[in-house]
Amino acid sequence: MDYAETDKLQVHTVHAEVYGDGADEDLIASVGKYGVIEPLAVMSNHQVISGARRLDAAKLNGLKRVPVHYLDPEKPDEMAVHFNCQRVKTNGQKEREYQVLRRARSTAPSPESGKNFSPSAKPKRLRRTTAAKKAGISQPTADKAAKVREVVAALKDEGKQQESEKLSDILDKNVSAAYRQVAGTQDANRQPVPEDLKGIFEARVKLRSAASAIATAKRIMRDLEGHPGLALIDQPAILHSLDELHVAITARCPHAVCVKCKGKGCAHCGKRGWTVREQETKT
Numbered sequence: 140m141d142y143a144e145t146d147k148l149q150v151h152t153v154h155a156e157v158y159g160d161g162a163d164e165d166l167i168a169s170v171g172k173y174g175v176i177e178p179l180a181v182m183s184n185h186q187v188i189s190g191a192r193r194l195d196a197a198k199l200n201g202l203k204r205v206p207v208h209y210l211d212p213e214k215p216d217e218m219a220v221h222f223n224c225q226r227v228k229t230n231g232q233k234e235r236e237y238q239v240l241r242r243a244r245s246t247a248p249s250p251e252s253g254k255n256f257s258p259s260a261k262p263k264r265l266r267r268t269t270a271a272k273k274a275g276i277s278q279p280t281a282d283k284a285a286k287v288r289e290v291v292a293a294l295k296d297e298g299k300q301q302e303s304e305k306l307s308d309i310l311d312k313n314v315s316a317a318y319r320q321v322a323g324t325q326d327a328n329r330q331p332v333p334e335d336l337k338g339i340f341e342a343r344v345k346l347r348s349a350a351s352a353i354a355t356a357k358r359i360m361r362d363l364e365g366h367p368g369l370a371l372i373d374q375p376a377i378l379h380s381l382d383e384l385h386v387a388i389t390a391r392c393p394h395a396v397c398v399k400c401k402g403k404g405c406a407h408c409g410k411r412g413w414t415v416r417e418q419e420t421k422t
């Protein structure tokens with residue numbers, strides 16, 4: 140069996156994205172008493188794809204080394220999710236697993252990948268229902284959870300931390316309850332979206348998930364702080380660009396139906412019928 144130094148190991152980003160949790164007290168106590176018994180699954184670049192919580196417990200117990208298995212799967216994202224299949228998951232975690240599984244097959248083979256490459260190859264996606272089944276959630280529930288998570292992120296963006304956390308808690312307990320709440324407040328607080336503007340507001344959902352992916356990328360870059368590999372990378376410049384991108388998308392996203400013309404188009408909204416966040420904060 141191999142051993143690795145706990146200091147050198149890093150948790151694979153998909154873990155932070157999907158599960159985002161550390162060791163619980165039982166695990167910390169157990170590792171304190173018996174050490175880490177089950178080896179961690181680690182890639183040759185020191186990223187842990189299974190055993191993030193064990194690593195956390197080991198560090199908290201001051202262990203310098205842990206047993207590891209080295210492996211380099213072709214699709215580490217998918218592998219990380221598969222390793223975590225048996226854990227007891229929250230609804231939010233299941234929904235994020237669903238998103239990772241959906242994304243995992245969405246890249247076409249590249250020339251470097253060799254044998255299956257064809258320039259005309261279309262990205263193959265896992266069917267929505269299959270991805271949902273693997274994540275242990277029904278597809279309609281996963282879609283509802285995704286919409287709730289969208290609102291959780293929006294509340295956080297608007298600085299409503301408490302409301303955001305509260306909604307996230309409800310989501311973890313009961314997806315339908317959280318969804319009802321979200322659907323309810325959206326109807327109460329907003330102008331109904333006129334038929335001809337529906338498309339643009341649907342696109343907004345996609346843009347928001349792009350913005351949240353950029354937020355994740357920012358977190359990943361920040362987590363790399365002090366990593367030896369960064370010697371070759373201009374981390375501050377990348378962070379700066381990601382920031383600009385994030386602002387550009389969130390600020391220019393269609394935000395609300397124009398309150399002055401209710402969607403008909405006027406000078407305030409530049410004849411669009413909807414306003415962007417940037418415009419709202421100015422006026």
Ligand SMILES: [Zn+2]
Nearest residue numbers: 397400405408
């Ligand atoms: Zn207007």
